[in-house]
Structures are given as C-alpha cells and as structure tokens.
Amino acid sequence: MGRVVSWIYLFVLYGFIFLPVAVLVLFSFQDGRLPVPPFKGPTLKWYEAVLGNGDLMAALGNSFLVALLSSGMALFLGFLAAHALSRHRLPGSVLMRGILIAPMTVSYLIIALGLLTVFNRIGLPPSLLATGIGHVIINLPLCFSILYAAMGDHQKNAERAARDLGASEAKVLWLVSAPMLVAPMLAAFFLSVTFSWDEFIIAFLLTRFDVTLPVEIWSMLRSGLSPKTNAIGSLVFLASISILIVLEFTVFRKVRK
C-alpha cells in the first residue's frame, strides 16, 4: 500500500514539474498558427524558421557568451574572496562577508535599476558588457557562499605544505587550493551559468542592440503566441538537458570517486 502511494506521489510530482515542458515541446511540432489544443499533427517547420532566424541565433550566441564569461568572472572573484576570508584574519571580516552576500537578498529589478543609474553616470551604454557585469553581481554571492563553505582545514594544511616546499602565494592558489576544490567550483560555475542563461530583468534593462535570448523571446511574445517560441524553448531545454547528462557522466562521476 505504502509503495503504491509513494509511486503515485512520484508520478504526480514529476508530472507537476514536467507536464508544462512536455506540452511546450509537443506544441513546438504544431502544424498551425497557434500553439494551443487541438494538436494538428507534427511538422518541423517552426524549427526550420527558428534555426534560419539570424536575430534568434545571434541572441543565443550572446546568451552563451554572457553566461560563460560572467560565470567565469564570478567564480574567479568568489574564489579569491572566499579564500581570503577563510584563511586570513581581516579587520571587519564579518561585515565584508555580509556585503559580499547582500546582492542575493536584493531583487534583480532593484539591482538592474541601480546599475542602469550608475552606468548612465559613468557613460557605459546598455550592452552585453553591462549585462555581464550585472550577472557577475548576482552570481558572485552564490560562488562565494559555495566556495567559502567548502574550504576546510584539510586544504589549509595542504596549502601550508605547499608554502613550506617553496610555492609562492599565487602558485599555492593555482596548484593546490583551486584543484582541491574542483567539485564545488564546477557546481558554482554551472549554477551561475544557469542563472545567467535565463535571467531576464537585468538583461532587459541593460541591453539595447545586442540582446540575450530571454530578451529576444520576450520581444517575439509581444507579437502574440506562436509555435516558434515553443520551438526555441524546446531547443533551450534540449541544450540544458544535454549539458546536464554530459556533466553527470563525466565531471561529477570523476569528482565523486
């Protein structure tokens, strides 16, 4: 009896999470003008339209670029901050930790408005660079917290040994501290990529000519529902799933061992 209930629960749970995605994917194959029931038979023409759309493909590339670069930057800064605060006694370290984590508690809209004002002031026009800086700001607290929590005494002793054997501080970080944190570093990086990938508000307010994918999709939605948006959504979903599967079977498996 208990087993049956838990199976039902499992199906309901996954159904709740994945039904909307399944519907989205299904209607990307809709042979008609609107992605709503009834389903009128499969076609690949919307995919053709999407893949042939230069603006969409450019936005996809922009999103990738912003996600990878801003996540790399957030990871780099977060690692240095976490290392400094966990290894050295600094004046006001509690305050510094607080300030580093603070952007996590502020809504993206407020951050975007703040950045817009500042960038306006210093003359940085809305662009992918501005959006990337915004994404570093929202992902830095995440990278910092994950890495700060992962730095233990075990690494501390290995760092001491490296210094004892003649390593400079930069070499200690690059050859010992960072490689010992591969798993949390990858976790922080890919979480950041995900957040940057589907972040909308900051990208919307801080881009103008070159835009990221969520902004492009939003501008398509303004002209009404179309199976085309479903097709983009399906492609993005496919890409995420593929990355996840590849990671699961390569990086994370290796790290666990």
Add this chain to the structure above:
Amino acid sequence: MTAAVSVRNVLHRFDDFTALHSVDLDISAGEFIVLLGPSGCGKTTLLSILGGFLTPSQGQILIGGRDMTQVPPKDRPTTTMFQDYALFPHMTLLDNVGFGLRMRGQARRQREAKAHDMLAMVGLDEKAKAKPHELSGGQRQRVALARALAVDPDVLLLDEPLGALDLKLRRQMQDELKAIQRRVGTTFVHVTHDQEEAMAVADRIVVMNQGRIEDVGAPQRIYLHPATRFAANFMGEINMIPATATSDGISTPLGDVLIRAGLDGPLSLCLRPESIGLSGDIALGPARLLDAAFFGTHFRCHFAPLAAPDLTLVVHLPQSGHPQIGTTHTLFATTAKVLPA
C-alpha cells in the same frame, strides 16, 4: 645537506598566553633531536617557529649561522612533515614528491628522476602513478617524508609524524626514520609526546614543559639521570622517596643511603621500577609484596616497605620469578638519582 640550528632566547605569546618562555637551544648539523613533552608544552610552537609559520614575539632563530627569524617558510632551508601528512590529493605520488623541485624551477625530466629516487628510498617507486587516497596510512607517511626530503633541506621538521599509526607500524617507521636520517645526514627536529618514540630515534631529547626546557641530553642520560622531577616522571614510571641530606649521604624512611646529593633542603630519592630488585648496592630493607601482574617482559609488583608501610614502591621483577603475594623480601636498588623535592 645539513645545517646547525640555534634558538636564541625565543619567547612567544598568543594573545595573553605565553607559549614559550625564553628558550635557548643549540642543535648541531646532522643531529636527530626530539622535542618531547605533554600537549601544550610549547613543542609544536617551537617547531612552527623553526619552520617559519610563526614569528616569535622575541628572540632569534639561526639556521646554518644565518638569521632566519623573519624569513617566510618558502625561503627557508627547512621542510616540514606534517601530522596529517598534508599530501596533495589531486596529484600523483610522483607529482607530490616533485612539487618542491617544481617550485624551484627544475625541469620536468630532472625532477621526476629525483622524485623516483626519493620514492625508491621509501620503497614506493612502483606506486609513483597512484594518488594518495589509494595508499595506507603508513605509505602516505612515507610519501610525506620523501616529499619533504626531495628538496634536500638543511633541516627537516617532523610534527608528530607517527601519531596516527598503530603501535607495530609506529615501531617499524621509527627504525626507518632513524635509518633514513643516518643516510641523508639532514638535521631532523622531531616533535612527539611519546617518550618511547623519543628514545627510539633521538640523538638528543629536549624535554619541555609549560613553555620551558626541562632537560636536554642523550636518551640514556635523561632516563637514568634526569635533571628535574618533571623530566624524571615524563620519561617513564619512577619511585620518588622523600629524603633529606645528611653529612655523608641522604636519610630516607627506608634508611640512610650513601649518595652524595650536593643539595640541601627536602629531597627525593628517584628509583626506576627496574632498578629495584632482590640484589644491588643500595639496601632498601625488607618490604611486603602487595600484588604482582605479569607484563611479558617482567612482573610489575607493588611493595610496602616494613619501615614505612604507607609508602608504595613499584618494582619490576624478572619474569622467571614467581612472586608470592604477602611474602616479605629484602629489596636493593642499583641506579639512583637524587633530586630536590
């Protein structure tokens, strides 16, 4: 390579706690020195100061005649073998052992040849491509030793390196450490709280207590003729019999003993359990056997002297005897030491 080490008037404070009180110590090049003492005695603090991980509040450290007090660890001619080995888990044994040479800018081929040599010295060359997590505790310990010695340090600092090993393996590693030290000739400074380990490896033992040096000397000298009561107690079990000085020796509740004390005031006659027996040159008078336990190499017995029944003596009798509880024996001692009470 090897160098002499000189600790001059070193004092170290942690906030309001003084871990070392004006310590002076001279170590010759190629010597195997053991810093011995209970936890909190300052031995690890002194080792950290030698390695450059701490800068003393006052005083000087000279290594090979050069002032090293302010020099950071990476620029010192010392390496440390850490208590938890601190191997790099993401590197192979070869890369672990070659790390110090890599930091000194040596080419890959050269440093790998040297790393292979060092691994061969500790008997692990066939595991050169393994990672540390594939090794047992004793093997990791050997890799840590090879890594620390690969850069030819003048002084090797060992921070309780055998603490995590079981007894049998520890004895074996002590023999190996001693043999390797003789072969490479590097000055070893080894920290431990185990007096048997200290005696097993040391040329000289430095007994420390509460931030001060109590005694420095060869194991035999410290064991048989300790300078202080603390050193006497820490080196092993010892009987302390209250005594006072007389004109030609000392007077104890067990009778007069002809030993020149050279001291005044209340004294203690210190006798190791194995220095007391049924024959010898110092008469201790008759005593009643209270109990006896067989320890393999000897019987460990408690005796109550008839002249002072409230004193209890711990005595090791030979394993061949069959001590009968309740019987009275006349006890003698061979090696005795008189210390201020």
